[in-house]
Amino acid sequence: MKVKVGVFFGGVSVEHEVSVISALQAINAIDRDQYEPIPIYIAKNKNWYTGEALLEIENYKNIDSLLKQCERIIITTNDQGRPVIHRHTTGMFGKKLISEIDVAFPVIHGTYGEDGILQGYFELHGLPYVGCDVFSSAVGMDKVMMKQILRDSGLPILDYHWFYSSNWLNDQDALIEKIESELNYPVIVKPANLGSSVGISKATNREELEEAVELATEFAKKIVVEKMVTNLKEVNCSVLGDYEEAESSVCEEVLSSTDILTYQDKYQSGGSSKGGGSSKGMESTNRKIPAEMSDEKTAEVQKLAKDTFQTLGCAGVSRIDFLIDKNTEQVFVNEINTIPGSLSFYLWEPTGKSFKELTSDMIQVALKRERERESLTFSVDTNLFAMHSGGAKGGSKSKLGSNS
Numbered sequence: 001m002k003v004k005v006g007v008f009f010g011g012v013s014v015e016h017e018v019s020v021i022s023a024l025q026a027i028n029a030i031d032r033d034q035y036e037p038i039p040i041y042i043a044k045n046k047n048w049y050t051g052e053a054l055l056e057i058e059n060y061k062n063i064d065s066l067l068k069q070c071e072r073i074i075i076t077t078n079d080q081g082r083p084v085i086h087r088h089t090t091g092m093f094g095k096k097l098i099s100e101i102d103v104a105f106p107v108i109h110g111t112y113g114e115d116g117i118l119q120g121y122f123e124l125h126g127l128p129y130v131g132c133d134v135f136s137s138a139v140g141m142d143k144v145m146m147k148q149i150l151r152d153s154g155l156p157i158l159d160y161h162w163f164y165s166s167n168w169l170n171d172q173d174a175l176i177e178k179i180e181s182e183l184n185y186p187v188i189v190k191p192a193n194l195g196s197s198v199g200i201s202k203a204t205n206r207e208e209l210e211e212a213v214e215l216a217t218e219f220a221k222k223i224v225v226e227k228m229v230t231n232l233k234e235v236n237c238s239v240l241g242d243y244e245e246a247e248s249s250v251c252e253e254v255l256s257s258t259d260i261l262t263y264q265d266k267y268q269s270g271g272s273s274k275g276g277g278s279s280k281g282m283e284s285t286n287r288k289i290p291a292e293m294s295d296e297k298t299a300e301v302q303k304l305a306k307d308t309f310q311t312l313g314c315a316g317v318s319r320i321d322f323l324i325d326k327n328t329e330q331v332f333v334n335e336i337n338t339i340p341g342s343l344s345f346y347l348w349e350p351t352g353k354s355f356k357e358l359t360s361d362m363i364q365v366a367l368k369r370e371r372e373r374e375s376l377t378f379s380v381d382t383n384l385f386a387m388h389s390g391g392a393k394g395g396s397k398s399k400l401g402s403n404s
C-alpha cells in the first residue's frame with residue numbers, strides 16, 4: 001500500500017502564490033511508486049479543498065472556476081482516531097470519506113504555515129507531518145527568539161536590540177539612546193516575525209531610525225534593530241535531516257539590486273540560476289550556485305547551517321541564510337526558513353540528490369519522528385473515575401501516583 005501524503009499549500013500568508021508553486025513542484029517530484037500525493041489547498045478565504053484540478057498551475061488564474069471543480073473538505077479523525085479527509089458537506093446519504101491520510105506535507109510559507117500553527121493542528125489530529133515540529137517552526141518564525149537561542153548556543157549573530165512597539169511609544173528616547181550607544185549607525189530595523197523583507201528598512205541616522213521603527217510597528221509588535229553589514233555578501237545553505245543526523249547542501253549566493261533584498265528581488269526579478277532548466281527555484285532571485293567562496297568558507301557556512309538547524313530542533317528541510325561581512329570575512333546567521341521556497345531542491349540537485357529523493361527523505365524523517373513519538377508515553381490508559389468509584393477520598397493508588 002502506498003503511503004498517502006496530503007500536500008497542504010496555499011494558506012493565508014502573503015506568500016500564498018509562492019506556496020502554490022512550491023507545492024506543485026513538490027507534488028510532481030514525489031515518488032509515485034511509494035507515495036500517493038493528495039493536494040490539499042487552503043484558499044485565501046481559509047476554506048480547504050482537494051481535487052485533480054489543483055494540480056494544474058494554469059487553473060489558478062481563475063480561482064472561482066478552479067474551486068468549483070474541487071471538493072471542499074475537512075480533516076478530521078475517524079472512530080478509530082485515524083486522520084481522514086472528509087467532504088465538508090454531504091447530502092443525506094452522501095459518502096463522507098474521501099481518503100485516509102498517513103502523513104501531512106505542509107508547503108506553506110510564512111504565517112499559519114511555517115510558524116507552528118498548522119503543525120499544531122496536525123498534532124491534534126495525530127497526523128504525522130513533514131518538516132519542523134511546533135516548537136522549531138515557531139522559534140524559526142520569531143527573529144528574537146531565534147537569536148536568543150542561537151546566541152546562547154554560541155552561534156554567530158549580529159549585535160541587536162529588540163523591543164515591543166509599546167516600549168517605543170512609552171520610552172522612545174531611552175531606546176534611541178541604547179541603540180545609538182550599543183549598535184551605532186547604520187542599523188537595519190525589522191518586524192520580528194514576518195518574511196519577504198516586508199517592513200524592513202535601514203537607518204543611517206536618528207531621523208531614519210524613527211521612520212524605520214514606525215514602519216516596522218505597522219507589521220509587528222516585536223521589533224528588532226540590528227547592526228547593518230555594509231559590505232555584504234548574502235549566502236544561503238539548506239540542511240536536510242533531524243536532531244540526530246543532518247547534512248548540508250551546496251551554498252548559493254543571492255544578489256540583490258538594492259541594500260535590502262526585496263520581495264521583488266526574491267520573486268519578480270526573473271533571474272535564473274546557473275545551470276537553468278529544472279534547477280530553477282521558485283525564488284527567481286539572481287543567484288550563483290555554488291556561491292563564490294573558498295572551500296574553507298563554504299565548509300564553515302555548511303557547518304554553521306547544520307548547527308543552527310540542530311540547535312533549533314529542526315527536521316525535514318530548512319534553508320539557513322547568512323550575512324557575510326566582506327571586509328572582515330565574518331559569517332553571521334541571519335535567519336532560518338523552515339519551509340523554504342521550492343523546498344530548496346535546487347541546492348540539493350548539485351549534490352546529486354534529485355527532488356524526488358529529497359521529498360522521499362523528508363517523508364521518511366516525518367515517519368521516523370512518528371515512530372519515536374509512538375514509543376513515548378503521553379497518557380495512561382486508566383480511567384481514574386472508574387477506579388475511584390468509591391468516592392473522591394482514599395482509594396488505592398493509581399498508576400499516576402498520589403501527587404501527580
Ligand SMILES: Nc1ncnc2c1ncn2[C@@H]1O[C@H](COP(=O)(O)OP(=O)(O)O)[C@@H](O)[C@H]1O
Nearest residue numbers: 188194195196197198226227228229259260261
Ligand atoms: N543586518 C543586516 N545587514 C545588512 N543587510 C541586511 C541585514 N539584515 C537584513 N538585511 C537585508 O534585508 C533582507 C531581508 O532581511 P531578513 O532578515 O532576511 O528578513 P526576511 O525574513 O524578511 O527575509 C536580507 O536578505 C538582506 O538583504
Ligand SMILES: [Mg+2]
Nearest residue numbers: 196197321335
Ligand atoms: Mg530573508
